[in-house]
Amino acid sequence: MSRSSIWFIIFGVLLVVFFFFDIMLGSVKIPMDTVLSVLKGADSKPSWHYIILNFRLPKAITAILAGAGMAVTGLQMQTLFKNPLADTSILGIGNGASLGVALFVLASALFPSMLLQGSSLGNMGVVIAAVIGASVVLLCVSAVAMWLNDMVSILIIGLMFGFITGSLVGILQYFSNPDMIKSYLLWTLGSLSGVTWTQMKILAPIVVTALSVTMLFPKSMNALLLGEQYARSVGVKVTTMRNSLIGLTSLIAGTLTAFIGPIAFVGIAVPFCARLLFKTSDHRILIPASMLCGAVLLLFCDMVSQLPGHQTTLPINSVTALIGAPVVVAIILKNRRNKTVFN
């Protein structure tokens, strides 16, 4: 059996196991057989029933979607920018979403007449603000990408967008009161548990569709590994492909950031590990591999963030980096003889 099939099987099994464990674990421990029977539709204790179906199941699904989505967008950016450190933050999308949320949460300090306070509109208001923020940056970056034909310029412009939004957020924070800053900070720490079924009806179709469309690009992405000119010479429409990929990436990353906050680590670390573990640069393998690894990583981090035996939950964004970074370091050290691990 080939190396990649073995890893696919391992990660496939892990995904299923982690999915059920993620539902089982939490501040209230629910036995595995109850979890299974509730998921099958059988009756059980109403409170457990409620927790499983309305809280833990959407959270586990969100973890899978977010893990797969962020990993794939990271991979796309890395191939597009030929840089192993690239992820969606390069396009300033996370920053755009942050600005939207910051405006929403903090703006009342600057404009007291505008009653945009988070409490009045609730969770959905944050989401809408984040989507608007991400889309504005996405539109700007896409326009620039179509105007310029040069990846380095697009990269620098994305970074500049990031700086602009960052400083705007800074100004907003400076004029806000501590409570508001705290509610904004909480959003930036990320949370998988905020997604309700109503929101899932928006989140899931967008992410699933965008990820499926991504599966159409591995051939041109492979050709792009040889550089734009070689890709063109074998008939790849590089400009069209690049704009589609930027659009897809922005859509996935923007939506996810809006619902669960900026998840920074997965996009860089997962494609990197997938490349090392699967020992390939072939996107026909790398895209599904990154999706699987990303989903598994985020499910695992979510389980850890529950702190079994405690009532509190750690912010997911901190847990991913705390757990993921040593894993990445370990993999690099193990493969240290492989000097050229990047594309």
Place this chain on the structure above:
Amino acid sequence: MNDMKTVESNTMHIQKPSVTDYLRTNPVLTVKQLSIGYRHKLNKRSIAANLNLTIRKGEMVCLLGPNGCGKSTLMRSIAGLQPLLSGTIAIQNTNLQQLSAHQRALLLSLVLTEKIEGGNLSVSDIVAVGRYPHTNFMGTLTEYDKNEINDALTQCSLLGFESKLYAQLSDGEKQRVMIARALAQDTPLIMLDEPTAHLDLPHRIEMMKTLHHLAKTTQKAILLSTHELDLALQWSDTLWLMQTDGTIYDGAPEDLVLQGYFSKVFGNESFNFDLKSGTFKTQQIHGRKVNLLGKGTTYDWTRRALEREGFERDHQVISQYTIEVTEDNQWIYKHGNEQTICNSIADVLAILQFDTKTSDTHKMNNLTVHKL
């Protein structure tokens, strides 16, 4: 500079007997009335105008010219990486301008100088990219595709390299991989931009030999740009000799040599193309004459060294400096009544430099005295 030059025809055909015409009746590449250059808003900067060129099946053409003459612009224009100012480029009678990227990929493959970052890509991964224009949207390789890849690897002597990582290959092997990739693309024309650029001399010769052999065995047309005169002279079937003003002289390399186009394109005040040896010789003659006696290889190399240092050989034995190359590879240097035996060319040159310089200074001093 901004206006287009109006030149009658910038392509000079050298000796076109009917046989050559016959061979060129069904060319792979046809360039007609081509003007290349850059367009910036309303300004046009023409690099070369009115080019008419052809390449036939199985022909290896070297585009040769000094740095900055526009070789790359011409290559990019033919490859469709840059818009034309005017004229047409056709491959097998199909106008390239009217083709989609995919259709063009079936007619023309490229080997570029731009280095690719291999990463985890294996040799067979890279060669497989050549099959992309022929595969479905997922890039699935059929048995036929795999055979083609195998053939390409065989022709570039890369069998056994399939699973090696590209990043771990030597420069020569990397270049062969990219050529195999172009071969796998199975196009009637293969274009190579400076294919010998990163290679040492033995590998450069090997590369040109391989390409020449490929052109003959696969009957593909091969166009490569280079500034390595001796290689192009030795291996190309046809030379496109590009002058700094954009003029291209095309013909068999030997014809171009005999008709003096090499000196015209490459020569200048300080060096000249030597018809006998097919190389360039410096012309740093400062009127210093040396009488060189002897024969054999040692004699030849001594002569080269003297030429480099700007000494003119004087057969009339009037010169006050005489160097005699002896049978046992020593040099007897005579100047006036002095006689020195030297053991290396470096010694000969050193003494010669010293003596001629002091006599120059002497002359200078004399001059100054006269002036006073």
